[in-house]
Amino acid sequence: MSEVLERVPRGPLLYVFVGILGLLAAATLLGALLARARPEKDWSELNARIRSWWLMAGVFMLAILLSRAVSLVFLAFLSFLALKEYLSLIPTRRADRGVLLWVYLAVPLQYAWVWIDWYGMFIIFIPVYMFILIPVRMVLHGQTEGFLRAAGTIHWGLMTTVFTLSHIAYLLQLPEQGGAAGASLVLFLVLVTQFNDVAQYTWGKLFGRHKVMPSVSPNKTYEGLLGGMATSFVLVYFLAPELTPLTRNESLVAGFFLPLAGFLGDVSVSAIKRDIGVKDSGSSIPGHGGVLDRVNSLTFTAPLFFHFLRYLHF
């Protein structure tokens, strides 16, 4: 019983949980009011988006509350889904079918290094060992046509969907410091990144005029980017000292680079989708597109936040 009680969030973690639920409730209410006030417009996309947010936030909060093992399995599965989406999206060679089996095997291994807290292996496994294994396995089947493109795209996919996202999981292994345990670091990173996505989207919808990268992502505007960054800056400035070991001054830096990194991760995945010629990476999450569409910002914020934190405090 005492173990269960220990898992109940207290202090800042509890307030943040309540805050998230409050935000979602406000969004649901707003969606319903908009649909009633202006029934001539189609609000189903927005409301599907908000419903999916409830589900994602619920599953995520439950996963980080239950235990470290559950969080790791959850994040590993998220990496797997994103990798599967990526490998289904890019053109692959028939000869590389066997290579892809090895590539998928990297997901449980990478998270196993996190589980046993082997930092040295965690940080080089994909950049070094998988980087070597993929071309070696490809040489074995011997097809040279398209070799470089295949080796490059496959390794890029592993870096993006497994290596970067597994940094979220490694936050759980950082020793507790000043009351800030791994779960609150994960919560902070994911909350700030996702909040920033929504803030940039909302500012862009309300005030967007001047396009920031028209050839990559035609819906992104300076107004959305700057308004969203300013809003997220405020959130980071007040939340970071509560949930992380970052000081006020360090929070100023994080408040600037996290929202910017989120934006850049988002547009990088957009550029890939544009290159391949699809709008959404998938259709698994109603109103959001695919898994990759939802975690694209995290692929940049996760490793940057992790190493910023680790350099300064661990």
Next chain:
Amino acid sequence: MRFSLKRAFFALVVRPFLLVVTGFNVRHAERLPQSGPALVVANHNSHLDTLVLMSLFPARLLDRVRPVAAADYFLKSGPLAWFSQKLIGIIPVTRVGRAASEDPLAAVSAALDASSIVIFFPEGTRGEPERFQEMKSGIFHLSRRHPGVKVVPVFLHGLGKALPKGAFLPVPFFCDVFVGEPFDPVSEKDAFLAALKTRFESLRAEGSFPEWV
């Protein structure tokens, strides 16, 4: 609803397995038949095709969804025959070595008469991964014999990558399932097959699928 081994197998094994290994992007699921008799015809590249098509139907319809499958392959050995008949509920057809007087489609006709939703692969075999092959005439004869039965074409993509013919281990790939409008039968055989082929090609053209080489 009575307990059925087939429904339990799909709920506990097939659906979770497909969710992890493939994951679907289904377009126009509402065009699938909601009752039997009906013929669902699809291109064929993988053993997974049958499982994916069957799991598109709700549990209450599952017992009447029956795939047509080759007797020489699926009834060959004891365990596979048990699996095919009890858990999948195949309609076995004899591809090779049958008497000239024997009607190869008799069992399929009987299933349609019993209001089944029949899954039929007009190519007759899986062939090369992610390539369309010439259709056999079976679907034409079936459709002429049962003029009132809806023929719904479904285009599948990606499953031939996940588990092609000859492969043992599946590799995860998302798959696309595009359901077409019911097909209006044409009374002449070659024209029928050509028209059906065009339907598959136009369904394929709804996505952008580069050749898998």
